[in-house]
Amino acid sequence: MSPLIVGIGGATRPGSTTELALKVSLAAAEAAGAEVRLFDGAFLASLPHYDPAAPRSPAEAEFIAVCRAADGFVIASPAYHGGVSGMVKNAIDLMEEMRADPRVYFDGCAVGCIATAYGPQGGGPVLAGLRAIVHAMRGWPTPCGASVQSAPGLFDTEGQCQDTKVREQLELVGRQVVAFARTTAQAA
Incomplete structure (x- = not known):
């Protein structure tokens, strides 16, 4: 059975560097034999602010159901003032709904992390x-x-990464998540 790898990330702007970087990583996971599911910036922007007392919207319920079924994750965030974007953090906060599950949150799962930033300093704190x-x-x-420094021309019009080193780094993240998911499944 193929592991399910869930991608979470992006920005409010469709085709953002963050979203494109996440797609490169997920494509590598898919090429390694995984099933992938992407929750992109447009989806994340549609989620209400997490309120533990509120009933779950259909989008929130879908997100949680897929996260519960996941064997691994890739999370990508733009650097906003040295931190994870509020939109990405809100989606992560929604995973609080998994606090009483047999598998709590990300327990036992590999999670690939991607940070994008326009400046040379922003990606490090976000990745950390x-x-x-x-x-x-x-x-x-x-x-x-x-940690990807955004630059004009980094991705072409089809979303292909034009920088070999950046592409290899993003692909490695995706492959490592799949490899860990397979190792964990074999050990169970």
Whole structure:
């Protein structure tokens, strides 16, 4: 059976660097034999602010159901003022609905982390922040995390990464999530 890898990330702008980077990583996961599901910026922007006391919207319920079924994750966030974007963090906060599940949050799952930033300093703190969140939620950040400096022409009009080193880094994140998911499944 193919592992299910869930991608979470993007920005409010369709075709953002963050969304394109996430798609490259998920394509590598798919090429490695995984089934992938993407929750992109448009989806994340449609989610209401997480309120533990509120009933779940259909979009929130769908997101949680897919996350519960996931064998691994790739999370991509733009750097906003040195931190994870509110939109991505809101989706992660929604996973609080998994607090009483047999598998809590990311427990036992590999989570690939991708940060994108326009400046050379923004990606590092966001990547570290994502890894800290994954640890706090009982997940295993992949050994390789990708910090991508956004630049004009980094992706072509078809969404293909034009920088070989960046593409290889993003692909490695996706492959590592799949490899860990398979290893975990074999050990169970």
